[in-house]
Amino acid sequence: MKISEKLKSPVFSFEFFPPKDEAGFQSLFETIEKLKPADPAFVSVTYGAGGSTRSKTVDLVGKIKNEIGIESMAHLTCVGHKKKEIVSVLESLHACGIENILALRGDPPRGEEKFVKPEGGFGYANELVSFIKSKFSFCVGAACYPEGHVECPDLQKDLDNLKRKVDSGVDFLITQLFFDNQHYFEFIKRAEKEGIHIPIIPGIMPILNLKQSQRFTQMCGASLSDSLLSKFEGFEDDPEKVREIGINHAFEQCRELLSSGAPGIHFYTLNRSRATLAILEKLRG
DSSP: OOHHHHTTSOEEEEEEOOOSSHHHHHHHHHHHHHHGGGOOSEEEEOOOGGGTTHHHHHHHHHHIIIIIOOOEEEEEEOTTOOHHHHHHHHHHHHHTTOOEEEEEOOOOOTTOSSOOOOTTSOSSHHHHHHHHHHHOOOEEEEEEOTTOOTTOOOHHHHHHHHHHHHHTTOOEEEEEEOSOHHHHHHHHHHHHHTTOOSOEEEEEOOOSSHHHHHHHHHHHOOOOOHHHHHTTTTOTTOHHHHHHHHHHHHHHHHHHHHHTTOSEEEEEOTTOOHHHHHHHHHHHO
């Protein structure tokens, strides 16, 4: 089922990444089985820098949909692929019964600082979206950045880029992670003024490891406010207390977002289930 058809009411969804080895896959399938009773509207599977997990992504989304029975969405990036290679991936996904794609430009391969348009490929996500829509009937999602893309310091230019991407045929958007809901609310207002009226699902990642979360924010351009960081003061060496604070903050984020009309919550799970289940239990309880 296409995700655009599910967004008529608020949804919960989860993101996973393909593990490196068989043990990792076994652990991931256990995580997915634990999360299945939460009745996610869909799950997404990342693609890896430079398309490094291409075959694993295709296999994984196929198994999640056809064997586990959860609607799944495959990430697809422009990095390192010619058009014919992208067609091959899309045909494989279609053959697995996948109906949803998250179209991304993608991060540079490991060891490379800047994205380089592949010969015979695409340089921007809007080009990938247009290509997919011209040849297939997938429902296509895309990414957006409430605090701006890390490579685009001008928020207006970032929004102009997003409008171009949406106009190329995007059906819905998922945001980069953020920890202050005001960033999301302000972004929604700016997007609507630009004529962007498709569903924008907020992406949430609870803080379970403070140092890890700080690394993530540095890489993706999100921010951790002083007021939020102050909640962790004195507990940096207490993993369980950090988890408790992080889960409670994410719960409060989700509750406010949903009560303010967000079309759902997309959880960045890091292939784990406990925190996500705890937040969902509090939301539904």
